[in-house]
Amino acid sequence: MTTVLHVLGTTIAVPDQLAADCTHLPRTDAAPAATVAPAPTPVALAELTALAVEHSPLLCVHAGVVSGPDGLIVIPGPSGLGKTTLVAALVRAGFGYVSDEALALDRDTGQVTAFARPLALGHEAWPLVADGLGQSPAPGTEQLVEPGQLGRVDIAGGRVHDLLLVNRRPGPAHLEPTTQGEAVPALLARAFNHYRAPEASFRAVVALVRKSRVWHGTYADARELAALLADRFSGWARNPDQLDSTARK
């Protein structure tokens, strides 16, 4: 049995078991553009993402997205960078969860559509951001976490206000403003489907950057960078060691 979800501006049918895990993805009665094959949930979730991106009319960029007091904060980056862990840390620090995987941008309006899928956290990330949410997954495996368990979920989407270009490196977390020019190639390099309308996609990325503040962040511990951002963006003073380890409702 399947449920049709409205995802990234398109419709994808998913097995009911996966739909049950995707509590923040809207349901629809519309006919699906594609169907996810039955598979273990993390695999099915990856296929859902791939199919949604393939069929989406929106410009989809590989990025984490959270909402802050001034608007959306976008963190572009490849797989393996640690976006999901950083997004989870930001949500636990008080930012709203929009997506850990894709910035979905209307090329004409600049409006962002949320993609609030469950987060797949692995063994190493679990004690950093999911402490208190149950048993850690075994090494080499991942466990889905419903984003509401980490903090606030923001499915309204909205407009981008900040772009965060990050690198992992040893030492204390550091955050500093950088030039808008750095962000354009960083975003376009991470675009999944800009090839469908390359000129419009380029112009949409530049328009987005033009209205955004751009930051460069380095970190070893995602919680430290999350605390820096929380402090910088809203004056919240959060000590990463004192992040609430109990599940939030």
Next chain:
Amino acid sequence: MIDRPVPAQGVVVEDLDDDVCLYRSDIDEVLVLNQSAGDVWRLADGQLTIAGIIERLAVVYGLDEATLDPDVRGVVDDLTTRGYLVERAPTP
């Protein structure tokens, strides 16, 4: 070295504050020019020779042409090599 540079066909241009963003969809490449390189780009409209661009910028920056010459020619040469500038087609 070309003499009268003009943007290559198909290059998409967007200004971003003091920078100029160029995009070639044929090779999916973005190039961000800083302010000084962007000034060269903006003057490479096919109307001016490279010498004319140097002369114009010397006035704007308050520098002598000999100082600007290698930098301007370097920018034009780089953008030509990368396919963003071409020689203006001769007028019939």
